[in-house]
Amino acid sequence: MIEWYESNLVLIQGTIINLLLALSLQVPFRFGVFSFAGIGAFGIGGYAAAILILEQEVSAVVAIIGAMVVGVAVCWVLGLVVARLGGLYLGMATIAFTLIIAVVAINGGERTGGVIGLFGVLADLPTWTILAFALVAVAILAITERGAIGRRVEAVREDPELAASIGVNVRRYRLVAFVASGALGAAAGAMNTIVRTTIGPTDIGFGIVVLALTMMIIGGTRSWLGALIGAIIFTWLPSILESVGTWQHLVYGALVALAAIFMPGGLLGVMTDGWRGLQRRRRRASRGTSVVEDPTEAEAAAAEEPAAELAPLLDAANTGERGQS
DSSP states (O other), rough: OOHHHHTTTHHHHHHHHHHHHHHHHHHHHHOOOOOOOOHHHHHHHHHHHHHHHIIOOOOOOHHHHHHHHHHHHHHHHHHTTTOOOOOOHHHHHHHHHHHHHHHHHHTTTGTTTTTTTTEEOOOOOHHHHHHHHHHHHHHOOOOOOOHHHHHHHHHHOOHHHHHHTOOOOHHHHHHHHHHHHHHHHHHHHHHHHHHHHOGGGGGHHEEEEEEHHHHHHHHOOSHHHHHHHHHHHHHHHHGGGGGGGGGGGHHHHHHHHHHHHOOTTTTHHHHHHHHHHHHHHHHHHHOOSSEEEHHHHHHHHHHHHHHHHHHHHHHHHHHHHHOOO
16 A cells, blocks of 8 residues: 555645646636636746745745735736626636736746746645645535535526625625635645646646646536546546557547536536435335336426525525625
């Protein structure tokens, strides 16, 4: 076990870092915000950590925290600037923000290393420290997926106009999504730089956008578990596909395409649907009814399900907001 851990240490650390990277995109999407600001924060965090370590000789933990502060501040300002944008326009604006970060890095002179980047970013960063940051982030996000907060987030994502009409501060939730995305992306970027001991403009290009988006979509967009599934698959898959040689990229692309077509809810959605189906069968069996249900009744229930789910979410959100006032 120890030998396996030591031989796969880079992949293990990469899995945790990619989890934070995927979460930096997933959190805004779960709030109904089509934003790629987390990728820009990834670059900001990577360069901030490198500069702090090279110029100030701080520890790895201090560098990561400092990078998160910078990432949060920048994404908070960005959230205020693009507050009126939505949908595709917001996505384009945040992708432009990411590309601007790369341009700034290229033209940053000696401070950012220019086209070459920064090297020799040496600091002690044990795996348990990376894991500790990830566990804290996951614990906080898990809270937002349940209870009153989770219901408000669901309401903001499903129907922001209706949520605003019952007193939910949609603008505040959107801004929180940008701040959380900045913190997660900056932490991932700082850790990635320290683990690799280098960072350059190519590390924050469009390729990292595709990777993060793929992990989030294939894993699942509604929970941190989906981001974890995506991070595990797409961190380890390239090393597994090395056996196919020159066909590696073709097989990789085919697997991603098939998963996107046949699993629109991600792997987490498939597992969730399977578990719910099993529970329904068990309940029907316990009541002594037939396992096979009438297709007409099933279609009617499916049509009524979104409205039935949204009503208690909005009622609970309204109750929570009134309780706070």
